[in-house]
Amino acid sequence: xxxxxxxxxxxxxxxxxxxxxxxxxxxxxxxxxxxxxxxxxxxxxxxxxxxxxxxxxxxxxxxxxxxxxxxxxxxxxxxxxxxxxx
Numbered sequence: 001x002x003x004x005x006x007x008x009x010x011x012x013x014x015x016x017x018x019x020x021x022x023x024x025x026x027x028x029x030x031x032x033x034x035x036x037x038x039x040x041x042x043x044x045x046x047x048x049x050x051x052x053x054x055x056x057x058x059x060x061x062x063x064x065x066x067x068x069x070x071x072x073x074x075x076x077x078x079x080x081x082x083x084x085x086x
Contacts, residue, residue, distance in 0.1 A: 001066040002074055008059045009083040019050045025076050031067025033077060044077060055081075 010018060026033045026044035033044040037059065042049035044063075055061065061081070065074045079085030 001064060002070050003062055003064045004074055004078055005060060005062050006078050006081055008055045008057055008061065008081055010055070010057060010081065020047060022077070022080055023047045023050055025080055026073070029065075029067070029069050029073035029076070031065045031070040031073040033073055034064040035077075036062040036064065 023045060034041050035044050035050070035053070036042075037053045037055060040053050042053055044050065063074055063077050063081075065071075065077070067073070076085065
């Protein structure tokens with residue numbers, strides 16, 4: 001398992017479209033991927049779970065990945081949330 005703390009650099013709140021894109025990106029990996037924001041921990045592959053958290057620009061969150069492709073999964077999710085990848 002690998003983890004990384006990141007700061008969100010997307011504009012304002014993630015609307016349904018960016019959340020859907022994040023879920024699509026996360027779902028391409030076999031690894032288990034969780035996003036932790038405050039006391040909430042949600043499956044990054046779950047559209048309902050991801051829509052249940054509010055991520056504002058500058059928010060700090062933890063990404064946890066566990067599986068054979070965890071490194072690639074972490075890089076992809078981190079890149080999306082930090083604006084390094086669209």
